[in-house]
Each structure stands twice: as C-alpha cells, then as structure tokens.
Amino acid sequence: MTDYQAQKRRQTLHLRLLFALTLLFALLSLFLGRYPKAGFTAPSLFFHDRLARTILINVRLPRIILALAAGAVLSASGFTFQLLFSNPLVEPGFLGVSQGAAFGAALMIVLGQSRVASVQLSAMVFGILGLIFSYFLAQRFRFGGSLLRLVLAGIAVSAFFSSGLGVIKLVAEPTKDLQDITFWMMGGLWNASWKSIIPTIIVTIGALLFLYLNRFTLNLLSVDEKSAFSLGLNPKRQRIILLVVATIGTTFTISVTGLIGWVGLITPHIARKTFGSEAKAALPASMIMGSFFLLLCDGLGRTALATEIPIGLLTSLFGAVVFVIILSSKSQGGKA
Amino acid sequence: MTMLRIENLSYHYPNGVLALNEISLAIERGSSVAILGSNGAGKSTLLDHLLGFKSSSSLTLDGKPLSEYGRKALGQKIALVPQSEQITFSYTLLDYTLFGRAPYLPPMGSPTSNDILIAYDALAQVGLRGFEQRSVTALSGGEQQLLLLARAIAQQSEVLLLDEPTSSLDPANTKRILNLLQELHAGGKTLIFTTHDANFAYALATDIALLKDGSLIGFGPKEKVIKSELLTTLYDTQLTVTEIAGQKIIF
Amino acid sequence: MKRFSLILALVLTTSIIFAMPAIETPTGLYQATDANGRTVSLTSAPEKILVAAKAALMPAHALFLFPEAQRAEIGLSKTDQGLGDFFPLVWPKITVGGRVDQNASVEELMTKNSDLILLKATHFESLGKGLDQVSVPNFTLSLETWDEWKAELPQLGKLLGNEARANEILGLYEDRMKIIEERVSSLADDQKPTVLLLQGTLTDNTYSFKIAPDSWLQTWMVDLVGAKPVWKGSNKAANGWSTVSFEQIAAWNPEYIVTISYNSPSSEYRDAIYASSLYSDLTAVKNHAVLASPADLMNYIQPVASWVLGAQWLAKTLHPELFSDLDIEAQVRSFYHDFYSITDSAVLDELVGYYHASVESN
Numbered sequence: 001m002t003d004y005q006a007q008k009r010r011q012t013l014h015l016r017l018l019f020a021l022t023l024l025f026a027l028l029s030l031f032l033g034r035y036p037k038a039g040f041t042a043p044s045l046f047f048h049d050r051l052a053r054t055i056l057i058n059v060r061l062p063r064i065i066l067a068l069a070a071g072a073v074l075s076a077s078g079f080t081f082q083l084l085f086s087n088p089l090v091e092p093g094f095l096g097v098s099q100g101a102a103f104g105a106a107l108m109i110v111l112g113q114s115r116v117a118s119v120q121l122s123a124m125v126f127g128i129l130g131l132i133f134s135y136f137l138a139q140r141f142r143f144g145g146s147l148l149r150l151v152l153a154g155i156a157v158s159a160f161f162s163s164g165l166g167v168i169k170l171v172a173e174p175t176k177d178l179q180d181i182t183f184w185m186m187g188g189l190w191n192a193s194w195k196s197i198i199p200t201i202i203v204t205i206g207a208l209l210f211l212y213l214n215r216f217t218l219n220l221l222s223v224d225e226k227s228a229f230s231l232g233l234n235p236k237r238q239r240i241i242l243l244v245v246a247t248i249g250t251t252f253t254i255s256v257t258g259l260i261g262w263v264g265l266i267t268p269h270i271a272r273k274t275f276g277s278e279a280k281a282a283l284p285a286s287m288i289m290g291s292f293f294l295l296l297c298d299g300l301g302r303t304a305l306a307t308e309i310p311i312g313l314l315t316s317l318f319g320a321v322v323f324v325i326i327l328s329s330k331s332q333g334g335k336a
Numbered sequence: 337m338t339m340l341r342i343e344n345l346s347y348h349y350p351n352g353v354l355a356l357n358e359i360s361l362a363i364e365r366g367s368s369v370a371i372l373g374s375n376g377a378g379k380s381t382l383l384d385h386l387l388g389f390k391s392s393s394s395l396t397l398d399g400k401p402l403s404e405y406g407r408k409a410l411g412q413k414i415a416l417v418p419q420s421e422q423i424t425f426s427y428t429l430l431d432y433t434l435f436g437r438a439p440y441l442p443p444m445g446s447p448t449s450n451d452i453l454i455a456y457d458a459l460a461q462v463g464l465r466g467f468e469q470r471s472v473t474a475l476s477g478g479e480q481q482l483l484l485l486a487r488a489i490a491q492q493s494e495v496l497l498l499d500e501p502t503s504s505l506d507p508a509n510t511k512r513i514l515n516l517l518q519e520l521h522a523g524g525k526t527l528i529f530t531t532h533d534a535n536f537a538y539a540l541a542t543d544i545a546l547l548k549d550g551s552l553i554g555f556g557p558k559e560k561v562i563k564s565e566l567l568t569t570l571y572d573t574q575l576t577v578t579e580i581a582g583q584k585i586i587f
Numbered sequence: 588m589k590r591f592s593l594i595l596a597l598v599l600t601t602s603i604i605f606a607m608p609a610i611e612t613p614t615g616l617y618q619a620t621d622a623n624g625r626t627v628s629l630t631s632a633p634e635k636i637l638v639a640a641k642a643a644l645m646p647a648h649a650l651f652l653f654p655e656a657q658r659a660e661i662g663l664s665k666t667d668q669g670l671g672d673f674f675p676l677v678w679p680k681i682t683v684g685g686r687v688d689q690n691a692s693v694e695e696l697m698t699k700n701s702d703l704i705l706l707k708a709t710h711f712e713s714l715g716k717g718l719d720q721v722s723v724p725n726f727t728l729s730l731e732t733w734d735e736w737k738a739e740l741p742q743l744g745k746l747l748g749n750e751a752r753a754n755e756i757l758g759l760y761e762d763r764m765k766i767i768e769e770r771v772s773s774l775a776d777d778q779k780p781t782v783l784l785l786q787g788t789l790t791d792n793t794y795s796f797k798i799a800p801d802s803w804l805q806t807w808m809v810d811l812v813g814a815k816p817v818w819k820g821s822n823k824a825a826n827g828w829s830t831v832s833f834e835q836i837a838a839w840n841p842e843y844i845v846t847i848s849y850n851s852p853s854s855e856y857r858d859a860i861y862a863s864s865l866y867s868d869l870t871a872v873k874n875h876a877v878l879a880s881p882a883d884l885m886n887y888i889q890p891v892a893s894w895v896l897g898a899q900w901l902a903k904t905l906h907p908e909l910f911s912d913l914d915i916e917a918q919v920r921s922f923y924h925d926f927y928s929i930t931d932s933a934v935l936d937e938l939v940g941y942y943h944a945s946v947e948s949n
Contacts, residue, residue, distance in 0.1 A: 002449075002452055002453070002456060003468065003469065004428075004430050004452055004456075004468060004469075005449065005452060007469070033834045034832060034834040034835040034838050035834040035835070035837045035838040036837075036838055037838060038838075050868055051837055051868040051869075054864075054865060054868060055833070055834055055837060058864075058865055059832070059833050059834055059865070060834075083425070086422065086424045086425075087424065088424060088425070119790070170690060171690065183790070183830075188830065190795055190830055190832050191790060191793040191795055193793060195792075196792070196793050213444040214444055216438075216441065216444075216445070216446050216447075217444075219427070219431075219435065220435055220438055222424065222425060223421060223423075223435065224418060224421050224422065226384070226387070226389055226416065226418060227416060227418055227421060229387070229388075229389050229407075230387055230389070230411065230414070230415060230416035230497075231411055231435060231436065231438040231439060231491070232407045232408040232409075232410065232411025232412070232438050232439035233407060233411075233438065234407050272425065272426075276426070276427070276428065276431070277425035277426050277427050277431075278427055278428070278431045280446060302832055302834070305821070306798075306818065306821030306822070306831060306835050307798065307821060307822055307825065307829035307830060307831055307835075308829070308830040308831065308832060
C-alpha cells in the first residue's frame with residue numbers, strides 16, 4: 001500500500017470519528033432545552049412525563065435534524081462555491097444568492113402572502129435569480145479576469161437585493177410585518193416540526209448527495225478552465241450544474257430558516273485545514289463540520305435565554321471570530 | 337501516417353481581429369512539432385484549437401472531426417501541459433497528478449489504486465519522487481512545470497500539447513524539461529508545443545511550423561525550415577543560423 | 588426615552604438646545620412640552636392637524652379624546668392595523684382632510700399646510716427635527732406606558748388649549764383603574780393566577796409566539812389586574828416582542844394563556860393552540876383557559892386609549908368572583924361615550940358588536 005493510500009485510510013477513519021462525534025452531540029442535544037427548566041433534562045423524566053416525551057419527539061428531534069441538514073448543506077454550498085470560483089473567500093452570500101433569497105422571502109411577507117409555500121418559493125426563485133444576474137452581469141463587465149468579474153458582479157447583485165430589502169423594511173408596518181422580516185434577516189430554527197422539515201430534508205439530502213458524488217469533479221473545476229477541459233471535463237456546463245444544485249440547496253434552506261451566514265465560509269476552511277484541500281475528504285468533512293457548528297449554535301440559541309436568540313446572530317459571532325483567527329494565522333503565502 | 341490534420345483554419349477574435357489565417361497543417365503520429373513565432377502570432381490560439389477548446393470543423397484526429405469526440409475520449413488522446421496554473425488550494429503533488437486520471441474515471445468515480453500507481457510513476461518520471469505529499473503551493477516555477485507535465489503524463493495520452501513549456505524557466509530547468517520531453521518523444525508520444533525560442537524548438541522538434549501574424553509562413557522538417565531568411569522574416573529581425581560543434585545555433 | 592424621570596432630565600438639559608429652532612412666540616395659551624422635551628408654541632388654536640408617519644394610530648387615538656380635535660380638520664396617515672379603521676367609523680368627516688402616506692417626507696408633510704403635526708416620539712429624529720428646521724409646528728407623543736399617559740396627555744391638552752379635558756380623561760382612567768386595584772389588593776400571592784400573553788405569528792403554516800418586553804404596558808397590565816406575568820424577567824433588555832419556543836411555554840405552564848394579534852383576529856391563534864396536539868398537555872389547554880384577547884377595531888391590549896378596556900376585561904376574566912358586577916360590554920359603550928363623546932347609538936352598537944365577536948367563542 002502506498003503512503004497515499006495509507007493517508008487516505010487515516011482520513012476515512014477521522015471522517016468516521018467526526019461523524020460519530022457529531023451524532024453523539026446530536027444525541028446529547030436531545031437532552032438540552034428549556035423544559036422543565038433551562039439546561040439538561042434528566043433522562044428519567046422522559047419515562048413519566050408525557051409532555052417531556054412530546055417535546056423530545058416533536059420539538060427537539062425535528063429541530064436537531066433541521067440543524068444538522070441545514071448546517072451540512074450551507075457548508076457544502078460554501079465549499080462548492082469556493083472551489084468553483086477558485087476563491088477561498090466566497091460563499092453563497094457573495095453572489096447575491098442569500099440576499100436574493102432573503103429579499104424574496106421579505107417581499108412575500110410584505111405583500112401579505114406570509115402563508116403557505118409562497119415565501120419559500122419566492123426565496124428560492126430570487127436566490128437563483130441572484131446567481132443568474134451575477135453570472136450574466138459578469139459577462140458584460142470588461143474589467144479583470146473571469147473570476148474577478150463574477151465576484152464583482154455578485155457584489156453588485158447582493159447590494160441590489162440588500163437595498164431592495166431596505167426598501168421593503170421602510171414600507172413595512174412597524175409592528176408585525178417588520179418583526180417577521182427580522183426573522184428572515186437573522187434566521188431561526190424554531191419553526192421546525194416534522195411536517196415543516198420534510199420538504200427541506202428531502203431537497204437537502206438530494207443536494208448533498210449530488211455534491212458528494214461529484215466531489216472529484218469539484219477538484220478539477222477549481223483548476224483553470226482550459227486545463228479542466230483538457231482533462232475531459234465540460235467545465236462551463238458542469239460548473240453551472242454544480243452551482244445550481246448548491247444554490248438550490250442553500251435557498252431552500254434559507255427560505256425555511258431565514259438568513260444564516262458564515263457557515264459556508266468558515267467550516268469549509270476548517271475542513272480543508274484539517275483534511276487537506278482534496279475534495280474527496282474535505283467535502284464530507286465540511287458537511288459534517290457544518291452540521292456540528294449549526295447544532296452548536298442552535299443549542300445555544302434555544303437554551304441560553306428564555307427567548308430565542310436568532311441563529312444567524314450566533315453564526316456571525318462565532319464565524320467572525322474564527323475568520324479573524326484563520327486570516328491571522330495564514331501560512332504559505334496566503335494559500336488555502 | 338497523419339494523425340492530426342488542420343484544413344484551412346481561420347479564426348477571429350471576438351473583437352473582429354483576425355487571429356489565424358487559413359492554416360493548413362498535417363501532423364504525423366510520433367512526430368514532435370514546434371509552433372514557432374513571436375508573441376501575439378497566434379500560437380496559443382492554434383494550440384487551443386488543437387486541444388479542441390476552441391472548436392472548429394477544420395480539425396480532424398485520425399480522420400474524425402475533433403468536435404465529434406466525446407470529452408473523456410478526447411481527454412484520453414490529447415493532454416495539455418499549460419504554461420502555468422493559478423493554484424489556490426493546497427493540494428498535494430500526488431492529488432494534483434491524480435487529476436490527470438480524470439478521463440478514465442466513471443462519471444461520479446474516484447481514482448483507483450491503479451490510478452494511484454500511475455500517478456506515482458508519473459511523478460517519479462519527472463524527478464519528483466519523494467515529494468508526493470508536499471503541497472503544490474510550495475513549488476517553485478520549475479517544479480510546477482514538472483508537476484503539470486507529470487499530470488499530463490498520468491493522462492497516458494498519445495498526444496502531448498505544451499504551451500510555452502520553458503518560457504519562464506532558467507537554463508537548468510529548461511534542460512531538465514528538454515530531456516524529459518525527448519524521453520517521452522522517444523517513447524512514442526506525439527509532441528506539439530508552442531515556443532518563441534528557436535533554439536529550444538530546434539533541439540526538441542522533428543518538424544517546425546512558423547507562425548507570423550496568424551499565417552503559416554513555413555512548415556516542414558526542421559532542417560528545411562530553420563533557415564536564416566525565414567527566421568528573419570518571422571521575427572522581423574536579422575537572425576542567422578550557425579553551426580557550432582555540430583549544434584545548430586540561432587541568433 | 589420611555590421613563591418619566593428621563594423626560595424630566597431631557598427637559599432640563601435639552602430645552603436650551605432645542606428651544607432655538609422652535610417658534611419664537613411670546614408664551615401664549617397654546618404651549619406645551621412634548622415627549623422629546625421640546626417646547627412647542629402655537630399662536631392660535633390649531634385648525635388643521637395632521638397626525639403623521641407610522642404608528643399614527645396612537646397619537647391619533649389620544650388626539651380625539653379632545654373635543655378640539657373634532658372641530659378641526661384632521662389629516663391622518665394609515666391607522667388600520669388590520670382589524671378595520673376606527674376613525675372613519677366614528678368620525679366620517681375625517682376623509683375631508685385626506686390620508687397621508689406613512690412614509691411621507693418632510694417636504695410632503697409641509698404641503699399639507701398644517702397648523703400642527705403630531706408624531707410618535709420615535710419619529711423625532713427622522714421627521715421632527717426636519718420639520719423644526721422649516722418651522723412647521725410638530726409635537727411628539729410617546730404614550731407607551733401609563734406613566735407616560737399621565738405626563739403627556741396634559742401637555743397635549745395644553746397645546747390644544749384644553750388642559751382641563753386632559754385631566755378629566757386621566758380622572759376617567761383612574762376611576763376605572765381604581766376599581767381594579769382596590770379589589771385585587773386583597774389577593775394573596777398564591778391567589779394570583781399565572782398568565783402568559785402571547786402574540787401569535789403565522790409563518791408558512793407554522794405558528795410561533797412572542798412575548799412582550801418586561802417594561803411594556805402589556806406586561807404591566809397583567810400585574811395591575813392581580814395576576815403574575817410568567818414571562819416577566821425573561822425579556823428585560825428587549826425593545827420588541829421576542830420569540831419563545833414551545834419548550835419555554837411548557838416550562839412556564841401558565842394557568843391562563845391569552846393570545847394577541849394586532850392585525851388579525853386573536854381567536855385564530857387561540858384556536859390553533861387548542862387544535863395542536865403539541866399544546867394539549869398544557870394546564871391552560873386542559874382547563875380550557877386559552878383565551879383570545881378583546882378587540883373592537885383595535886386590540887385592547889396595547890397602549891392605545893382603549894387599553895383600559897383590556898385591563899378591565901382581563902381583571903374580570905381572571906377574577907370573575909371579584910368583578911361579577913362589571914359588565915364589559917357596558918364598559919365598552921361608556922368608554923366611547925365618556926372618552927370620545929360618541930352619542931350615536933348605532934356606532935356604539937357596532938363597536939360593542941366588534942368587541943363581543945372578538946371574545947364570544949372564548
């Protein structure tokens with residue numbers, strides 16, 4: 001067996017350990033909450049308190065599953081975007097996807113359509129539109145290389161949707177509607193119930209599976225387009241497909257949880273630092289770490305105070321701190 | 337036996353400027369062809385066409401139009417060694433070389449142990465044995481060129497396209513690459529490379545194509561083509577071909 | 588900005604700064620200090636009054652307690668929270684002045700040529716200052732707590748030249764409150780039921796609930812009526828309604844749950860709780876003690892003038908034996924008669940009808 005294979009074996013083992021650790025943490029999270037008091041719920045309680053059982057099965061469990069799924073898909077999307085744009089500092093929020101999704105959701109609320117799937121659908125549509133606008137706008141730019149153009153176009157589109165959101169906030173009623181918009185801007189998993197998470201779980205697993213199966217291709221697409229072509233790829237088409245899948249996964253999640261940022265930026269970084277850049281190990285690592293991170297933040301958000309702390313706030317807080325640490329300790333001339 | 341044939345290839349840049357003007361070329365299997373010309377002559381554009389990256393009905397490979405080959409099928413026949421690559425992520429050398437096995441992998445597949453061995457061999461062949469676990473971001477310019485060559489070797493293709501393989505290298509590395517490429521040619525690979533270094537072209541090629549402002553002003557075996565008058569025309573500079581100690585020198 | 592002592596401090600320290608752009612007129616009959624501590628003076632009784640910007644409902648509601656308002660030409664921005672528009676029902680001639688957009692700018696407001704513009708104190712920065720600079724008289728009101736009502740209503744009265752009416756109104760409030768306070772004062776602590784006020788939100792077929800900040804009128808009201816607001820202490824720092832999870836609601840497990848919605852019928856949220864299998868184990872659900880909050884065209888549990896009706900309803904609901912003589916429908920009728928001088932029995936009937944509909948299925 002070659003050194004390489006030995007290393008891959010080790011990485012697989014580490015991945016399995018990481019996965020097991022996350023599952024363990026998920027299990028422990030089932031015993032964390034506000035009932036009957038803040039903090040840990042004694043397991044014995046579940047035997048004689050029916051309400052505790054109900055909470056465990058119908059409140060905590062779906063919420064934990066949502067946190068795991070959302071964390072994984074946000075992280076995988078970030079990872080995908082970073083490889084596809086050869087830029088370790090991008091995430092869906094950099095190409096107008098997240099802002100478009102939030103804008104779409106807010107628009108529906110202000111138009112009085114805050115029921116049913118209209119909000120989710122609108123978020124998904126505008127998120128994808130954000131990506132499409134960024135892509136076509138980049139074609140029109142005459143400044144910088146193709147990747148820089150895309151990032152610049154993304155910045156323009158993000159700004160456009162953000163200001164659109166600002167306009168919506170201005171027009172919205174100061175009492176109820178605006179509060180809901182705040183939810184979209186800062187995110188929260190408290191609406192998770194078995195019924196509400198099923199569509200999200202399905203889409204998420206689909207997106208994750210697709211990205212996972214194509215992880216070797218992701219590596220190749222991080223390389224020059226011409227080289228990727230010479231290696232037998234169809235770079236333009238494959239890039240678009242992967243982008244769309246990652247975007248759908250992201251916008252679908254955001255349309256249910258509100259805007260959760262930083263996960264797509266931070267956990268892929270940490271995954272690459274510990275598992276190397278090769279997507280075969282780094283992508284699954286990224287997914288698992290994303291799940292863990294979001295589970296951690298949500299655990300904190302639903303237990304620390306009587307009122308819910310929006311999860312986007314916590315991911316930003318931890319994300320920004322980790323971001324500073326990563327940037328400050330960059331070695332090897334700034335490579336990821 | 338003709339492997340690659342180009343028939344009256346013309347190409348305009350998006351802004352309308354003519355890049356290639358009615359190029360016709362026939363490249364034999366097993367030959368080593370240099371595309372010689374100054375910067376802006378259209379060498380890279382011609383190479384893009386040979387790669388299939390810019391598609392045209394004017395090119396055929398083994399009698400079949402290039403555009404009709406499937407992506408992976410073409411990848412198994414033609415490999416590219418680019419001039420350089422922007423590498424953002426710190427892959428290991430072996431990871432990077434393994435990318436060369438992509439044309440042989442099933443749609444959602446990953447490299448097998450056989451692929452891994454091929455990659456190891458490729459790295460050994462270019463002299464990077466022992467460096468497999470090093471990060472690609474830590475390589476010098478010359479080492480990166482060797483790596484890109486290793487990746488192309490791992491691709492196990494008949495044809496090797498090289499874009500200015502030694503333009504940014506010092507004499508030591510240039511010699512290294514030259515020797516490697518000569519080895520590969522001797523082993524049966526068809527080489528097609530662009531360069532503006534006439535000496536390098538002469539050392540490595542069997543046939544040379546002279547490209548000036550998008551037009552082919554000469555093509556054939558190197559002895560016939562490397563002549564002072566042709567080279568002077570090519571570079572718009574007085575150049576002389578001299579022979580010193582059995583070696584042709586051009587300057 | 589919501590505390591009486593802070594207003595006092597503001598008056599002392601900022602009156603110098605803000606007196607400058609204010610209209611320089613000799614102290615006359617129509618002068619008062621607003622919620623941001625500015626002294627506003629008018630040379631004569633205002634005849635064209637504009638109640639502008641968002642949350643115009645609250646200042647408008649206060650304005651109409653004064654007969655002067657009914658004699659003036661009034662312009663309003665949007666006052667319909669979602670349950671219907673109170674003002675056209677009661678004073679149809681309001682439409683003469685016309686409506687103004689909630690987001691109207693200073694320039695736009697100027698075009699209305701008003702003698703006086705009333706604003707919520709939160710719009711001081713965005714509109715009040717700008718209006719000062721173009722010498723358009725404007726007056727802010729906060730009115731978020733009972734203390735603020737006591738402080739600000741007389742000031743508004745002064746501005747309109749009828750401070751006596753303001754004191755009369757405060758007296759009417761105090762009369763109603765006194766009855767409540769006296770009767771619940773005899774309650775021991777363990778006789779006070781635990782209550783949870785929840786504002787409902789419907790997002791994508793899922794219901795979630797929010798609690799009010801500790802310092803708000805809603806929380807205070809529960810204390811007033813001899814009950815224990817279970818969420819008090821959990822939302823100190825907040826400046827808005829904050830989401831609570833079902834777990835937290837279950838942990839509190841209050842004896843009574845009162846659902847609130849400001850722009851849709853509160854009964855919807857009450858019904859949702861009863862229909863939910865998740866909530867079925869809660870004490871309030873088992874005892875059928877989940878109630879929709881009362882409303883006519885505005886919900887009573889918010890700092891609009893009719894908040895006192897909310898308090899009366901809550902007191903009677905929680906302590907039926909102490910308030911058996913309190914007829915809420917009669918109280919609604921007398922409220923609109925005494926406070927707003929509405930004598931048209933058809934209008935009164937309609938208002939009582941709305942109230943009745945809001946709580947009848949409790």
